[in-house]
Amino acid sequence: MSERSISKLVKDxxxxxxxxxxxxxxxxxxxxxxxxxxLGIGVGLALGAVFLLFLSSFMVxxxxxxxxxxxxxxxxxxxxxxxFGALVLIALILVAIALPLLKKGNPTPTSAIExxxxxxxxxxxxxxxxxxxxY
Numbered sequence: 001m002s003e004r005s006i007s008k009l010v011k012d013x014x015x016x017x018x019x020x021x022x023x024x025x026x027x028x029x030x031x032x033x034x035x036x037x038x039l040g041i042g043v044g045l046a047l048g049a050v051f052l053l054f055l056s057s058f059m060v061x062x063x064x065x066x067x068x069x070x071x072x073x074x075x076x077x078x079x080x081x082x083x084f085g086a087l088v089l090i091a092l093i094l095v096a097i098a099l100p101l102l103k104k105g106n107p108t109p110t111s112a113i114e115x116x117x118x119x120x121x122x123x124x125x126x127x128x129x130x131x132x133x134x135y
Contacts, residue, residue: 013126020123024116028109038105045098052091059084 004012063080 028112031109035107042101049091049094056087
């Protein structure tokens, strides 16, 4: 096996480093997009829950007015109370779905950072020992 010249080694290291940098950038972008997507879905569901709670506050007001109007007759205001309870239940379900997505939505590209550190160490090894293994 013939020894490679130093200029050839430098060119190889440069080309490998450039390819590695491009791959790491693509990985970081992929991780950031996935994390941002989870955050977006979680925020959207949480906003949906807040909107339903806002609408349900009107039901509480209508129910209170109906309760005052009807007294103890248990007529139509009871239906307002049931609708209010259904809206609160839907809002709670949306929050239960949103919380895990918000916790999971970390746009920091952690595996790309770790991979970049590993690549940097490999490049340092290659520069310090040009004829050695490139793992």
